[in-house]
Amino acid sequence: MNESHDRWNAIPTRLTDAVAAGRIVGRSHRLHRGRGGACARGYCQQCPLADGGLACETRAGEGGPFRSGGIDPLRPLGRIGERMEPWFYERRFLRPRVLRQPMLEVLRRLSAAHALPRDPAVASDAERSIETDVLILGGGPAGLAAAATIAATAGVVVATRSSIGGSLPRDAASTARTAADAADLRRRGATLLEGTTCLGWYEDEGSFAVMAPDGPVTIHATRVVIATGAYDRPLLVPGTDLPGAIGLRAFELLAAQGAFRRRTAGIVGVGPELGRALQTASAFRVGVDWIVAGLSGGVPAQAGVPAAAGLPVHARTIRAIEGRSRVHGVRLDDGRMLRADVVVTATTQPTFELQLQLGATPHLEGRPPVIRTQGVTSIPSLAVGEAAGWVDAAATPDRAAAAASAWLDGTDPETIDPSPHAALAALAAEPSDDAVVCACEDVRQRDVDRSIADGYDDVELVKRRSGATTGACQGKLCHALLAEAFAAHGLPPALTTVRPPVRPVRVADLGGVTT
Amino acid sequence: VTADRADVAIVGGGISGLALAFELTRLARSLRVVVLEQRFTGSGASSRNVGRIRAMQLTPELVDLAIAAQCKHERLPDELGSNTLFWRAGYAWVLYDEVEVERMRALLPMFRERGLRTPRLLDGDRTFRALPVLRGGESPAGAMIGHDAVGHHDAVLYAYRRACAAAGVDVRERTTVVDVVRDGDAVTGVATDRGAITAPTVVNATDGWSRELSSMAGIEVPNTPVRREVFVTEPARPFLGPAVTFYRPIEGWFNQTLRGELVAGVTASGEPPGLRQQSSFSFLTRTSATLMRKAPRLGHLRVIRQWAGVYDMTPDRLPVVGPVTVRPGFVQMNGYSGRGFALAPVIAEMLATTIVTGQRPAPLAGLDADRFPGEGGEVLTTDYYAGYDRRPSS
Numbered sequence: 001m002n003e004s005h006d007r008w009n010a011i012p013t014r015l016t017d018a019v020a021a022g023r024i025v026g027r028s029h030r031l032h033r034g035r036g037g038a039c040a041r042g043y044c045q046q047c048p049l050a051d052g053g054l055a056c057e058t059r060a061g062e063g064g065p066f067r068s069g070g071i072d073p074l075r076p077l078g079r080i081g082e083r084m085e086p087w088f089y090e091r092r093f094l095r096p097r098v099l100r101q102p103m104l105e106v107l108r109r110l111s112a113a114h115a116l117p118r119d120p121a122v123a124s125d126a127e128r129s130i131e132t133d134v135l136i137l138g139g140g141p142a143g144l145a146a147a148a149t150i151a152a153t154a155g156v157v158v159a160t161r162s163s164i165g166g167s168l169p170r171d172a173a174s175t176a177r178t179a180a181d182a183a184d185l186r187r188r189g190a191t192l193l194e195g196t197t198c199l200g201w202y203e204d205e206g207s208f209a210v211m212a213p214d215g216p217v218t219i220h221a222t223r224v225v226i227a228t229g230a231y232d233r234p235l236l237v238p239g240t241d242l243p244g245a246i247g248l249r250a251f252e253l254l255a256a257q258g259a260f261r262r263r264t265a266g267i268v269g270v271g272p273e274l275g276r277a278l279q280t281a282s283a284f285r286v287g288v289d290w291i292v293a294g295l296s297g298g299v300p301a302q303a304g305v306p307a308a309a310g311l312p313v314h315a316r317t318i319r320a321i322e323g324r325s326r327v328h329g330v331r332l333d334d335g336r337m338l339r340a341d342v343v344v345t346a347t348t349q350p351t352f353e354l355q356l357q358l359g360a361t362p363h364l365e366g367r368p369p370v371i372r373t374q375g376v377t378s379i380p381s382l383a384v385g386e387a388a389g390w391v392d393a394a395a396t397p398d399r400a401a402a403a404a405s406a407w408l409d410g411t412d413p414e415t416i417d418p419s420p421h422a423a424l425a426a427l428a429a430e431p432s433d434d435a436v437v438c439a440c441e442d443v444r445q446r447d448v449d450r451s452i453a454d455g456y457d458d459v460e461l462v463k464r465r466s467g468a469t470t471g472a473c474q475g476k477l478c479h480a481l482l483a484e485a486f487a488a489h490g491l492p493p494a495l496t497t498v499r500p501p502v503r504p505v506r507v508a509d510l511g512g513v514t515t
Numbered sequence: 516v517t518a519d520r521a522d523v524a525i526v527g528g529g530i531s532g533l534a535l536a537f538e539l540t541r542l543a544r545s546l547r548v549v550v551l552e553q554r555f556t557g558s559g560a561s562s563r564n565v566g567r568i569r570a571m572q573l574t575p576e577l578v579d580l581a582i583a584a585q586c587k588h589e590r591l592p593d594e595l596g597s598n599t600l601f602w603r604a605g606y607a608w609v610l611y612d613e614v615e616v617e618r619m620r621a622l623l624p625m626f627r628e629r630g631l632r633t634p635r636l637l638d639g640d641r642t643f644r645a646l647p648v649l650r651g652g653e654s655p656a657g658a659m660i661g662h663d664a665v666g667h668h669d670a671v672l673y674a675y676r677r678a679c680a681a682a683g684v685d686v687r688e689r690t691t692v693v694d695v696v697r698d699g700d701a702v703t704g705v706a707t708d709r710g711a712i713t714a715p716t717v718v719n720a721t722d723g724w725s726r727e728l729s730s731m732a733g734i735e736v737p738n739t740p741v742r743r744e745v746f747v748t749e750p751a752r753p754f755l756g757p758a759v760t761f762y763r764p765i766e767g768w769f770n771q772t773l774r775g776e777l778v779a780g781v782t783a784s785g786e787p788p789g790l791r792q793q794s795s796f797s798f799l800t801r802t803s804a805t806l807m808r809k810a811p812r813l814g815h816l817r818v819i820r821q822w823a824g825v826y827d828m829t830p831d832r833l834p835v836v837g838p839v840t841v842r843p844g845f846v847q848m849n850g851y852s853g854r855g856f857a858l859a860p861v862i863a864e865m866l867a868t869t870i871v872t873g874q875r876p877a878p879l880a881g882l883d884a885d886r887f888p889g890e891g892g893e894v895l896t897t898d899y900y901a902g903y904d905r906r907p908s909s
Contacts, residue, residue, distance in 0.1 A: 029750050029774075029775065087670075087673070089598045089600060089670070090597045090598055090670070090673075090674070091597070091598070092598060093598055094592055094593075094596075094597075094598055097593075100592070100598070100601070101602070101603055104600065104602050104773060107773065108753050108773045108774075108775065109752075109753055111750060111751075111752050111753070111774070111775045113749070113750040113751050113752050113775045114751055114752065115751060115752045115754070116751045116752070116754040116812055116813075116815060116816065117812065117815050118812065119651075119812070120650075120651035120652075120811030120812055120814065121807070121811055121812065121813070121814025121815045122814070123804075123807045123811070123814065127800050199796070199799075200796075202793075202794065202795055202796045203793055204791070204793040204794065204795045205795055205796055205797065207796070209796040209799075216796075216800055218796060455680065456673075458555045458688070460554075460555050460558065461555055461556070464557070464562055464669045464673075465669065465673060467774075470820070471819075472749045472750075472817075472819055474819050474820065497822075499794065499820045499821060499822055500794055500796075500820075500821055501799070501818060501819075501820075501821065504749060504817035504818065504819045505799075505817055505818050506814060506815065506816070506817050506818075507748070507803045507806055507807065507813055507814045507815070507816055507817070507818060508803070508807060508811070508814030508815065509803075510799050510800050510802075510803035510804075510818065511800065511802075511803030511804040511805070511806060511807035511814060512800070512804065513804070513807070
């Protein structure tokens with residue numbers, strides 16, 4: 001358990017319950033804004049499960065009881081800080097001179113970050129190295145189907161962050177298929193690295209680096225399949241960082257564990273992702289109060305989703321997710337307020353960092369933009385599943401197998417689907433001042449606006465000035481939002497450099513000892 | 516299109532180039548100064564360094580220069596009208612064998628003589644007390660603790676950027692210099708991918724890229740770029756004040772930033788020279804393994820980002836500053852050998868005087884751009900102490 005929560009003097013509870021209840025389980029380190037620990041939202045650093053792995057990678061609840069809390073004596077200062085820009089120091093603490101140093105000492109002590117534990121960390125085993133023909137990154141339905149096809153003719157190594165089958169709950173048919181693919185792989189003697197996180201492609205060394213449970217592994221592969229799934233793609237509106245505002249993936253994880261049984265949710269989404277959220281609500285009997293389906297949208301007809309029938313569906317955009325220390329609901333563009341305990345935003349951003357490290361070109365698709373990648377990579381690569389923008393989960397395994405087969409034959413299957421939700425624009429109104437751009441570093445639209453107005457009109461300059469994309473989520477959630485914030489000024493949306501490692505990794509796990 | 520004529524064309528829009536532009540306009544308000552930057556301001560070493568401003572150096576001339584540099588950094592908020600987050604965090608030079616301890620003991624009188632009164636030499640036990648973060652790690656033989664500072668590179672860079680804008684300096688980003696134009700021996704301007712600029716004085720403030728630009732001007736220099744890597748972790752509440760450096764068994768360093776992140780790096784003994792800014796995985800494992808030996812509490816922190824930048828190394832590890840005699844109009848301001856962030860502001864002040872008045876402030880004498888004959892000298896990039904032991908005493 002993380003000691004930083006002790007000082008909030010609160011009661012132990014289960015993370016699942018706390019997140020579903022919109023309770024504060026952490027704080028943003030700069031402004032002390034309450035965080036809901038909605039794991040799939042990437043508030044990694046504030047996550048109470050951080051020591052056992054990122055919450056967004058750990059099944060909620062596995063960490064047992066932890067302390068959640070709501071009182072933070074420094075939050076009032078954070079509220080004052082909310083009125084300042086991230087580079088507030090430039091014009092402050094200049095006079096009197098003698099106070100310059102003490103002010104810095106005070107400032108650094110205002111952090112809401114975790115405390116460094118007092119005991120020494122224990123190092124992992126030393127780095128090892130393996131070679132393979134094809135490396136499959138991702139052990140969900142798409143990765144396993146591709147791996148099973150490829151393993152028939154080539155050596156494969158499958159690296160998967162959770163256990164085989166992927167981290168999200170699936171329906172019975174999908175679970176049966178992944179089990180069959182996994183059995184097939186084991187029969188053929190494929191190497192399955194479970195609990196293994198890919199840290200990136202290192203062009204300098206011509207290898208991948210992954211973190212296995214026993215320590216770092218470098219993998220030399222001649223080809224790679226990227227089946228690393230997708231993140232949530234927050235909307236550029238105020239309040240997306242409030243406890244109780246969660247993404248589709250957090251919703252799926254928590255619903256499967258029964259966290260919402262006594263609670264009701266409001267769902268904001270369009271297209272297939274909205275269908276997925278409704279399917280989840282129906283399968284795990286989560287009450288849905290209302291649906292905001294965007295300007296263009298009705299509710300998609302989805303097999304096995306009777307839940308949408310009779311629900312209020314609002315064909316509008318949302319202006320904000322509202323609340324003070326937790327979510328109260330959403331404000332529609334017509335000013336109406338829709339109340340809910342939990343607001344689920346069902347939107348998707350395919351994973352993109354590995355493709356970019358491999359040399360693919362970023363492409364910001366649609367407005368608001370979603371990051372897609374295209375072009376030639378350092379070693380031949382194939383993207384399948386959600387990483388390629390595939391939205392039809394039922395069709396994914398067969399499609400991944402077919403794509404892998406064609407790829408092996410030397411044809412270049414066009415696997416990258418267009419953005420699954422060009423309809424994002426139908427969901428969020430024009431960005432307002434308080435829209436959250438980067439939740440880790442508490443950067444808002446107005447900070448980007450001021451930066452651009454001051455002449456810092458390069459995305460790299462805004463990053464360095466505001467801290468946007470440099471937080472603990474490593475920009476997973478905010479690269480696209482920063483691009484969107486730029487686009488609001490008519491500037492070409494651009495990404496800052498996506499740097500390794502792809503996932504946060506403990507120094508102790510990297511600094512292995514030779515046993 | 517802005518005017519294609521300037522009094523001084525500075526190539527390189529890092530802290531060095533912007534600082535020089537600022538100091539030039541301070542000395543001569545009417546001077547037309549243009550700064551040319553191939554990417555965005557600070558895109559090279561200026562936004563890749565970790566902002567250390569250490570006065571404790573191994574040679575008297577470096578100590579003098581570093582003290583002047585530290586004072587300049589301390590004055591910057593007043594001169595630029597912006598808080599640059601100059602932070603007297605303290606500095607700990609941690610020693611792991613008796614040879615190092617004796618070397619430091621021998622340095623103390625020199626420090627005092629130059630006016631550096633704060634460094635104290637601690638034994639192993641007192642080192643643990645002064646730096647509890649080392650507990651659990653291997654026992655140090657001692658530490659030299661000084662009152663040195665850390666700056667914030669972005670705060671400094673942007674303060675200069677604003678000051679330059681206010682002074683009317685023409686800063687052109689996304690502009691690549693493709694040639695240095697000459698008339699006979701003398702330099703008359705530069706050619707860029709966005710047109711030519713005529714200027715009687717062209718300054719090479721490109722550090723890692725200095726050899727390239729010098730060769731465009733027909734000058735062979737010994738400057739050699741070497742990659743240095745850094746990683747940064749998630750923030751934690753304050754656990755460490757001083758910036759820590761060690762040189763045994765290999766050169767490495769770490770410190771906690773004002774924002775609470777740990778930044779760290781351990782060098783590679785076989786790092787090949789070259790202009791590379793790619794990150795390596797071996798850097799991550801090497802640095803982590805070294806930190807686990809020295810300060811295993813740090814093992815709890817998670818690395819969230821790594822990057823690389825280049826040092827522009829010279830044979831004597833001193834910057835190259837001033838006019839090049841054989842190439843009138845061409846002025847060097849590079850070769851910082853890893854001390855660019857610390858030294859650039861004070862060097863800029865002195866070089867501006869040279870450019871405007873033709874007079875050379877005394878401290879620049881040892882940094883003369885003509886000091887490397889012909890083929891130059893061997894550039895040492897591995898062991899830190901050896902880089903100074905092998906220098907001919909002057």
